Amino acid sequence: MAYAKTKPLTRDEAVLRMAGLCARSEQCASEIARKLRAKGLSSAEIASVVDELRERNFIDEARYARSFARDKVRFSAWGRRKIRMHLLSRRIPESLVAEALDAIDGEDYASAVARAARPKAASLDLSLYDDRLRLYRYLLLRGFESDVAKDEVRRLMTQ
Helix, strand or coil: CCCCCCCCCCHHHHHHHHHHHHHHCCCCHHHHHHHHHHCCCCHHHHHHHHHHHHHCCCCCHHHHHHHHHHHHHHHHCCCHHHHHHHHHHCCCCHHHHHHHHHCCCHHHHHHHHHHHHHHHHHCCCCCCHHHHHHHHHHHHHCCCCHHHHHHHHHHHHCC
């Protein structure tokens, strides 16, 4: 059975759909542009839709960056380095990325490091150098800074 082709979105329909999406969750301009490109809109139409969403405050890159950073620390136990790379890959300006990373709560960050390290450390023998190195590298892969990872490995060794 052949399915009928869906008709392409008009600019106004695209604005309404993307405004609804932005109302449900924070979105950045590059994500919206990617979704509109997939719907077949031209570059000019995409730019027009993104500009209108910015004017109507549905898209705010600073708000998106702060929300992304806070959520990744709290729910995914990511480090600042990984968050930074993901925000930059979404074309968020460096200044906004720096502000978002500075806004991360210190207690939340310490809790994230511990949450990331605990399950991995449980499967390792931290009295062995190789296992300490494995845990350290794991924390680096999660995006934590070298000194933070080192401190967490030391803290877990003394427990």
